Amino acid sequence: MKFIKVKTYEELSKKAADIIAAEIIHKEDCVLGLATGSSPIGTYDKLTEYNKEGTIDFSKVKSVNLDEYVGLDGTNEQSYRYFMNKNLFDRVNIDKANTFVPSGTAKDIEKEGEEYDNLIKSLGGIDIQLLGIGLDGHIGFNEPDEFFTAATHLVSLDPSTIKANARFFESEADVPTKAITMGMMSIMQARKVLLIANGEAKKEILEKAFFGEITPKVPASILQLHPDLTVIFSEN
Ligand code: GLP
Numbered sequence: 001m002k003f004i005k006v007k008t009y010e011e012l013s014k015k016a017a018d019i020i021a022a023e024i025i026h027k028e029d030c031v032l033g034l035a036t037g038s039s040p041i042g043t044y045d046k047l048t049e050y051n052k053e054g055t056i057d058f059s060k061v062k063s064v065n066l067d068e069y070v071g072l073d074g075t076n077e078q079s080y081r082y083f084m085n086k087n088l089f090d091r092v093n094i095d096k097a098n099t100f101v102p103s104g105t106a107k108d109i110e111k112e113g114e115e116y117d118n119l120i121k122s123l124g125g126i127d128i129q130l131l132g133i134g135l136d137g138h139i140g141f142n143e144p145d146e147f148f149t150a151a152t153h154l155v156s157l158d159p160s161t162i163k164a165n166a167r168f169f170e171s172e173a174d175v176p177t178k179a180i181t182m183g184m185m186s187i188m189q190a191r192k193v194l195l196i197a198n199g200e201a202k203k204e205i206l207e208k209a210f211f212g213e214i215t216p217k218v219p220a221s222i223l224q225l226h227p228d229l230t231v232i233f234s235e236n
Contacts, residue, residue, distance in 0.1 A: 150184055
């Protein structure tokens with residue numbers, strides 16, 4: 001594991017974007033595993049900048065996102081599909097048909113999960129997976145549990161996650177209670193994993209996840225077993 005500590009969110013975002021940009025330059029038709037939340041916004045801004053100045057070309061890039069809220073379709077401003085369009089896809093020359101987010105409105109979420117895993121396999125797997133981390137150690141929406149779940153699956157969100165994510169909604173009551181998330185199999189099979197976290201509040205969970213016991217009670221701790229993991233932390 002490479003653990004990189006920087007001072008500012010700006011530095012973190014540039015480093016993360018540089019690592020992803022290198023991947024795109026190295027393999028023009030790479031598969032990016034992408035994340036939502038506030039942490040990757042600066043990274044997406046930087047990638048947009050690199051694309052506008054001609055340093056990176058997204059025309060052959062494909063992407064798969066980690067998760068989506070159950071019940072929200074892509075036109076809903078709180079959906080992760082909407083977030084991705086707004087923060088990245090609508091700003092760069094990616095072909096939207098090559099961008100995938102699990103569907104939160106599929107009738108059969110279990111079947112949607114199976115199809116999503118098959119899709120990832122048919123794309124040849126993920127070249128680099130970008131991740132944030134929740135305060136309870138969740139990655140994607142893999143919440144603390146008694147076991148790790150391999151496949152893309154339906155989850156009930158932890159009350160603490162609902163509380164933390166309420167800042168993006170009008171009220172806590174508006175936060176969906178369920179989500180569909182990529183499981184640990186697709187994340188661990190990604191050829192590279194890049195986890196970013198910023199701010200004092202994330203310090204304790206990073207310590208637990210990357211320097212503590214590997215346990216499903218801290219889902220991100222499984223990443224300690226990944227052969228090519230980079231963690232970037234910034235103090236603010
Ligand atoms: C959400 C997402 C995660 C994300 C986490 C942390 O619950 N499903 O993928 O990593 O929040 O978000 P933030 O980056 O805003 O702290």
